[in-house]
Amino acid sequence: MRIVLRIGGSVVASPVNTDLMNKYAEMVLTLKGEGHEVAVVVGGGALAREFIGIAKKLGLEEQSQDEVAISVSRLFAQLFLKKLGGMGCGKVALTLDDAVECLNTGKVLLMGGLKPGITTDAVAALVAERVNADLLVKGTDQDGVYNKDPRKHADAVKLNHVSFDDLADVFSESKHKAGIHQIIDPEAVKIMKREHIKLIVVNGFKPDNILAAVNGESVGTVVN
Numbered sequence: 627m628r629i630v631l632r633i634g635g636s637v638v639a640s641p642v643n644t645d646l647m648n649k650y651a652e653m654v655l656t657l658k659g660e661g662h663e664v665a666v667v668v669g670g671g672a673l674a675r676e677f678i679g680i681a682k683k684l685g686l687e688e689q690s691q692d693e694v695a696i697s698v699s700r701l702f703a704q705l706f707l708k709k710l711g712g713m714g715c716g717k718v719a720l721t722l723d724d725a726v727e728c729l730n731t732g733k734v735l736l737m738g739g740l741k742p743g744i745t746t747d748a749v750a751a752l753v754a755e756r757v758n759a760d761l762l763v764k765g766t767d768q769d770g771v772y773n774k775d776p777r778k779h780a781d782a783v784k785l786n787h788v789s790f791d792d793l794a795d796v797f798s799e800s801k802h803k804a805g806i807h808q809i810i811d812p813e814a815v816k817i818m819k820r821e822h823i824k825l826i827v828v829n830g831f832k833p834d835n836i837l838a839a840v841n842g843e844s845v846g847t848v849v850n
């Protein structure tokens with residue numbers, strides 16, 4: 627399978643968890659060993675938000691806030707790439723063309739942000755669209771998609787399966803803001819729905835969940 631793996635900055639980088647980063651690197655190599663093609667898109671987590679805050683305090687506009695957050699996400703992508711050694715592409719992909727070129731060599735693609743005004747979820751969806759991925763797995767800081775925000779509602783119920791259409795009901799924000807954190811970016815959902823890309827949202831603090839999702843086991847929330 628061609629898999630896009632979106633690792634939340636909220637998972638590996640808020641605070642930075644090097645044990646978990648090591649586990650993810652191992653997991654990616656396991657997926658490669660199983661014969662999958664793997665693209666990894668990482669976010670910048672708390673450090674990206676810190677830089678967004680600094681940019682804000684400096685009076686810089688939203689686009690500049692996004693730009694510094696993108697730089698941070700690319701640093702994390704670079705770290706993952708270094709951990710993969712020869713199995714990863716030589717450089718962090720900065721464009722979708724870079725992404726295609728990398729995957730065509732049979733190596734693991736690493737990417738952070740792409741451009742201002744979007745999130746890394748949307749980047750993952752754009753990569754999935756461009757390379758015709760079979761599956762996008764998002765490792766996040768919740769067990770999956772809930773019928774309402776579990777951080778605000780104690781009676782929120784986790785959904786094992788939800789359609790792209792019904793997903794729209796669980797979003798609180800539909801407009802981009804630098805540093806916004808939602809279970810999945812509505813912009814990414816639009817792309818996946820249009821391109822019929824299957825999405826599985828799992829708890830990213832347990833990388834085994836990613837393997838389980840790829841192997842078709844029941845974990846997290848399946849969106850299609």
Ligand code: UTP
Nearest residue numbers: 634635636669671692695739740741746804805
């Ligand atoms: P994300 O919110 O996508 O990363 O990007 P994350 O840290 O992995 O987030 P979680 O774990 O899903 O919460 C962080 C910020 O970087 C900017 C945006 O401001 C975004 O909120 N960004 C990221 C861009 O502007 N463009 C991109 O392509 C990616």
